[in-house]
Amino acid sequence: MSQPPFQPPPQPPQPPQPSQQPQQSQQPPNAYNPYAQPGPPQPPGFGAPPVPGQPPMQAGQPLMQSGQPHMPGPAPMYAAPSYQAPPFGQQPVRSGNPVGAVLLGFLVSFIVALLFSVLIVVIAKDLTFATSTTLYLAHALLNGAIVGxxxxxxxxxxxxxxxxxAIVxxxxxxxxxxxxxxxxxVKEDGGMALKSLLESEPFFPAKAWWIDEAxxxxxxxxxxxxxIAAAAAWxxxxxVGNKRRHV
Structure with a gap:
C-alpha cells in the first residue's frame, strides 16, 4: 500500500518581534529639579535665587531681564582718550631762564668793560679824540652784542x-x-692822588665821560x-631768542 509523502507539521504563529532601534530617552520637564524644591539660599551680591523649574545659573552668566532676549557678545569697553602727538617738526616752547640770563650777561659785560678800560689805560698816551670816540662806540656795540x-x-x-x-x-x-x-x-700818580681827587670831586669820572674837553x-x-649798546643788546x-623758539 503506498504512503502519502511526508509533510512537516505547521509551525505555530510567532509573536511580533520588538523594534531593534532603542527608544530615545526623553527627559522630564523638571530634570534638574524633579520635585520642584526651592534651591539653597545664595549669599548677597551673587544675583537672585534660581526660579523653581529652571536650571541653576552658572558663574559668569549674565543676568537676563524679563522680556529682553540675551544678546551674546563681549562686554562694552570704554576707550581711553588717545594721546595726540604734536605735529611733526613742532617742539614744545621753552621759556628759558631769564634771571640766569641777566646774571650771566652782567658778568660777561663786566669782564668786557674791564678789558676795555685796561686797553685804554695802555694806549692812553697815544689816543686822540677821534680814536678814543671810535673805540668807545665800538666797545659799546661789542658789549651790547655779546650781552644780547x-x-x-x-x-x-x-x-x-x-x-x-639792555640795561646791563x-x-x-x-x-x-x-x-x-x-x-x-693810580698807574701814573699812585693811590693817594686818586684818594685826594675822589675826596674833592667824587663824580669826576662821570663828568669826564660827559664833558667835551676841547x-x-x-x-x-x-x-x-x-x-648803541642798549639797541644792540635788545x-x-x-x-637769537626767536631763532631758538622756532628750532
Whole structure:
C-alpha cells in the first residue's frame, strides 16, 4: 500500500518581534529639579535665587531681564582718550631762564668793560679824540652784542630778560670808559692822588665821560654809545631768542 509523502507539521504563529532601534530617552520637564524644591539660599551680591523649574545659573552668566532676549557678545569697553602727538617738526616752547640770563650777561659785560678800560689805560698816551670816540662806540656795540647773544640763548624770548640785558649793556658801556680814568691815575700818580681827587670831586669820572674837553660842552657821543649798546643788546637778544623758539 503506498504512503502519502511526508509533510512537516505547521509551525505555530510567532509573536511580533520588538523594534531593534532603542527608544530615545526623553527627559522630564523638571530634570534638574524633579520635585520642584526651592534651591539653597545664595549669599548677597551673587544675583537672585534660581526660579523653581529652571536650571541653576552658572558663574559668569549674565543676568537676563524679563522680556529682553540675551544678546551674546563681549562686554562694552570704554576707550581711553588717545594721546595726540604734536605735529611733526613742532617742539614744545621753552621759556628759558631769564634771571640766569641777566646774571650771566652782567658778568660777561663786566669782564668786557674791564678789558676795555685796561686797553685804554695802555694806549692812553697815544689816543686822540677821534680814536678814543671810535673805540668807545665800538666797545659799546661789542658789549651790547655779546650781552644780547647771551640773553637770547639763555633767556630765549623773555621780554624781561631783554630789558635786563639792555640795561646791563648800557652800564657796561658807561663803566668801561669811566673806570679807565681812576686806573690811569693810580698807574701814573699812585693811590693817594686818586684818594685826594675822589675826596674833592667824587663824580669826576662821570663828568669826564660827559664833558667835551676841547669845547667844554656836552660830548653827545657819550650818550650815543649808551643807545648803541642798549639797541644792540635788545636786537640781538630778540633775533637769537626767536631763532631758538622756532628750532
Amino acid at each position: 647773544a647771551l640773553i637770547g640763548s639763555v633767556g630765549h624770548h623773555s621780554n624781561g630778560a631783554r630789558i635786563g640785558g 649793556a648800557t652800564l657796561g658801556a658807561f663803566f668801561g670808559w669811566a673806570n679807565f680814568l681812576p686806573i690811569y691815575i 669845547s667844554g660842552g656836552v660830548d653827545w657821543t657819550s650818550p650815543l654809545g649808551l643807545v 636786537g640781538i637778544a630778540y633775533l
